[in-house]
Every structure is written in C-alpha cells, then in structure tokens.
Amino acid sequence: MSLRTPLAIARNHGSAHDGVHHWWQQRLTAMALVPLLLWLVCAVVSLSQMDYMGAKQWLAEPLNATLSVLLTWVMAIHARLGVQVILEDYVSTRWQEVLLQILTRFIAFAGAAAASLFIVMIAAGR
C-alpha cells in the first residue's frame, strides 16, 4: 500500500492529450448522423412498401449500400460513446462498470462488423 496520494501518483506523467477526444468524437458522429438519419427515415418509409426482393434490390444499389455502411459505423461509435457515459454515471461498483464498458465496446463493434458484412454480401449479389 502506497502512502502517496492519487494526485502525487498522477503528477509528472503528463497529459494523455486526449482530454477532448470523447467530446469531439461524440459531436463529430452527431453531425454525421443528422443527414444519415434523415436519409434512413426516408428509406424506411419507402422500404415499408417493398417486399423481400424489392428491399434486397434497394440495398444492392451502391449509394444505398455505402450510406448503410456509413450509418452502421457512425451509429455504433455514437451509441457506444453514449452508453459509456451512462455506465460511468450509474454503475457505482467499479468492477461491474469495467465489465460493462468492455462488453459495450465488444457488442458495438461486433454488431457493426456483422452489419457491414451483411451489407457487402447483399451489394455483391448474395
């Protein structure tokens, strides 16, 4: 057990230089999500009138496939940043919080990777 205070331990290690990283990533993804989500709403309105083949053809179009991959990743990053802050605020037991933070990242990126693969498969005509 060290007698040094947390401040003394942190001192002289320098800044991590990522103090605004979370803030900036959240804002950047928020800005990107404004047009992407308006596009999604329009897409869902027309997709709701389509059958299976129609939806498949719609997603196979290069522009729709590209925007879908973009939406997937921007949404995943934005969501994981948001969930991170919620966990930081409400989970007071440290090990539970760390566990949930790890799970959040795993799920966000696994989901985005799977979604990207599905989109590429459709776009490639599978």
Place this chain on the structure above:
Amino acid sequence: MKQGLVAILFTNELGQKMKSRPISPHIQVYRPQLTSVMSITHRISGSILLLMALLWVWWLAALVSGPDAYAQFAAFTGSIVGKLILIAITWALFYHLSNGIRHLLWDAGWLLNLKGAYSSGWTVIVISVLATVILWGAAL
C-alpha cells in the same frame, strides 16, 4: 504500480471514502424544469434508440438469410408489440435528432440563455411529436 491498478479496479477505496462524506442536496429537492426534464429525456431517448440499432442488424441479417427470415422480421415489425416499439423508436429518433442539433447549437455558442433554451426546447418537443404523428398517421 500493479497494486495500485488492482486497488483502483476492484476495491475502489476512494469510492468507499466518498460514501461517508456529506453530499449536496439530491435530485428530489428540485422542482422539475423543462430544461432538466429534457436533459434526462435526451439520455432516455438515446437508450431507446439502441433498439433501433438492434432492429437494423436484425433487418440486414434477415435480408441476407432469405425470404423466410425476412418474413419473420416483417411479422414482428407488423405485430402490435413491434409497432409500439417502432412508434417509440420514431419518437425517440426525432427527439434525439432535434435535441442533438440543439446541443450542437449550444456547443457553437448559440441559444445560451433562458429564452433560447426554452424556445428551442419547446421546438424540439413539437417536432418530435409532430413527426411521429405525421409518419404514423399515414401508416395506421
């Protein structure tokens, strides 16, 4: 160093010390205001939108899997529970989207006074309800 990390991760001594300290008046003593209620609603709507991300992945997986899987997805979104979830997502989307823009405007230094906070706040509420009613009014 290693000991320190473990201590921080698992015993959280600082957290234990904090518990015995006097704390400031808690949330119950404050009368809810438009600004504070909208702040927590932003967080709640963001959480609801996790369902949208889930449905997005499910929809894509169903498209890849074939007509049967797609019919299952369509059956769920067409059911009463599915529709209620979709309506909640629609409202949450427009709330989080327009309130998110409100936050970006604040970050840019605009609307940072009582009048701006309240007028933009009511605008967000009207947009979120109106967009939900318009989109679902046509569908139902």
